[in-house]
Amino acid sequence: MALNLPTYDGKLEAYALQGDPLVPGAPRVPLTRTAFAAAHVVSDPLAERDPWVGRPAVDWENTLRFRHWLWDQGLGLAEAMDTAQRGMGVDWLTAKELIERSMVEAKAHPLKPRVACGAGTDHKTLAELPDEAAIIAAYETQMEAIEAAGGQVILMATRALPAIGAGPETYARVYDRLLSQAKDPVVLHWLGDMFDLALKGYWGGSDVDAASDAVLAIINANRAKVDGIKISLLDQAHEEAFRARLPEGVRLYTGDDFNYAALIEGDGTYYSHALLGAFAAIAPAAAQALEALAQGDTATYHALFAPTVPLSREIFKAPTQFYKAGIAFLAWLNGAQSHFIMPAGFQSSREISHYAEVYRLADQARVLSRPDLAEERMRLLLALHGIG
Template structure:
C-alpha cells in the first residue's frame, strides 16, 4: 500500500513503506551485549506531557514514565545515555528546574538497571552575570550531577560566552571547575551551528586559536578530563584535535554528519561517540559497534554509512531544530503516544521535512512496527489536509 508524501516543491509523491522491520544480520551479538571497542552515549530526548495546560513560554511539563522508558530502551541495547543535553532541549524548552529533576530521576533509573549515565552541567539557571556568578551556576549543576552518582559533562555556557572577554576567562572558570570536580568529566565544545549564542567560544572566533585554548585547558588538568565532545560538524578539525589530546583523554565525536568514519578511525586513532542522532539510531548503531568490536571495520561501515543521509536531513540548517525530527521519529517508532514537545517545538520543522525523515527512517528499517509508523504518518498528513 502506498502513501502520498509532500515534497519540498509542493507536489505529492507516492511512497511504498516497508512491510516489516529490519532484522539483525546473521551472527549478530545479543541485544544486551556490552560494547567493548568504543564508549557510546546516545543523547536522549524528553517526552512532553501532552495533557499539560502550558504555553510555549511555560516551564516544561514532562511525561516522566515515557521519558524514563525511552532511556531504558537505550540501555537495553548496551548504549550509555547522555542526559539533560541539548537533545533534551536544554535552553530550548527545558529549564534548569526540569533538567535537575530529569537528572535525579534518570540517575535513579540508571542505578536500578545498571545503565551508564553522564549528565550535562551548565549555567542555564542564569542568563548572564559576572564570571563569579557563572562559576557559581556551574558549581551548582556540577554538584547535583555528582551527588546523583553520574558522570558530569561540562556543557558550553551561553552566559560564559556573553561574559568572558578573553581566553584567560575561560581558562579560569573551567580550571576552577576541573580542580573541584570529584571525578573526570567530559568537556563539551558545542559550535555555533548548534547554538548561535556560542560564537567565539574559548575566547576566539578563529577555530585554530580556540582549539589552542581548549588544548591548553586539557593539558593543565589531564587527570580530570575523561574526554572531550566535539560538535563542530568538521571531521578534519576533530581528527586534528583528536591527535593532539594527551594520552588517556578520549575524543567523543559529536559530529552528526561524519560519525561512521570518525568512530571507525584510522591508523592513528578513533573517536568514541556522544551523539544526538543515536537517539533514533540506537539499536542499529549498537549492532554496528558490536560488529566493530570484532575488528570488522568494513561491516561496521556497511551498516552505519547508510544512516548518514537521515542524520544529515535531521541536522540540516537551522541545525538546532534537529530535536523536532528526533521526537517525530520516536513517535512513529512507538516510543511515545504523541508528537508534542516542550515549548511547542513540534512546529519547528515543515511537513515536507518530516515526510522525508519518515521515508529515510522507514527505508533503514528503524520502525519496530512499520504499520504503526505508516498509520501515524497518515494521521499527521490528514491534519495538514493531505488526502490519501
C-alpha cells in the same frame, strides 16, 4: 500500503515501506567504543498549559520509557543536554528532576548503563552572570546536583562566557577551578555556533585553531580530571587533527552528526567515541554497527551506518537547532513513546515535508523497527496536515 508523502517541491509522491527493519537488541559482545545517545523530552499532552510560558509539564513515563529503549540496546545516555531542549523549553529545575529520575532508572537497569549529565549555568540569566565568579558559582550549583544524583558531569558550553567577552585566560581560570573540584573526571563540551549562535567564539576567540590551542591547554593542565571532550563542529578534518593532539587517556567524543561513521572507525591510530543526538534517532543501527566494529567486521559496520547518514543529515539540516523534533518524531514512529508533543510545542519547529523525508530515509536506513505502527502514525500526521 503506499502513502502519499509531500516532497520539498510541493508535490505528493506515493511511498511504500521497504519492510526490512533492524530488530533492536543488546550487543552480544563488549563494545570497543563508548557511545552516549543524547535523548529528548516530551510533554504530557493532558497536563501541559500555556506551553510557551513557564515550566513544561513533562510526560515522565514516556520520557523515561525512551531512555530504557536506548539502554536496552546497550547505549549510554547523555542526559539533560541541548537535545533535551535545555534553553529551548526546558529549565534547570526540570532538567535537575530529569537527571535525578534518569539516574534512579539507570541504577536499576540490568545493563547498568553509563549516564553523563549536562551541567551549565542556565538557572541564571545572562544579566545575573556578569563575571567569572558568578559563572563559576552557577556551574558549581549544577555540578553538585549531578554528583549528588550519581551522574557523570558534562561541563556544557555556557552562553555566559561569550556574553562577557571572555578571552582564553578567563576560560582557563573558570575551567581550572571547576575541574579542580570535580569529584570524578568530566567531559568537556565544545558546541559550534551552528547549534547555538550565542556560543560563537567559545574558548576565547573566533579562530578555530586558536580555540583548539586554548582548550588543549586546559585539558593538559587538568588531564587527571578530564575524561574527554565532546566536539560538535561538523568538521571532520578538524576533529581528526584535534584528537591526535589529546593527551593519552583523554577521549574525543564526536558530536559530528554528519561524519560519525568515519570518525568512530578511526584512521588506524586514532578514533573517536560517540556522544550524539543522531544515535537517539538511529539506535538500532548504531548499536549493531558498534557491535560489528567490536568484532572486527568493518564491512557490516559500514553497511549498517552508510544509509543512516542521509537520515542524520536531514534531521540536522539548517536551522540545525531544530533537530530535536526529528528525533522525537522517530521515537514516536518506533513506539518508544506514545506521542511526540514537546516542551514549548517544539514539534512544530519542522514542517510536514521534513517529517515525510525523515520517514522515507528512516525506512531506507532500516531504523523503523515497527513498520506497521510507523505507517499508521505517519498516516495520522498526514491527515492532521490535510493530506489523504
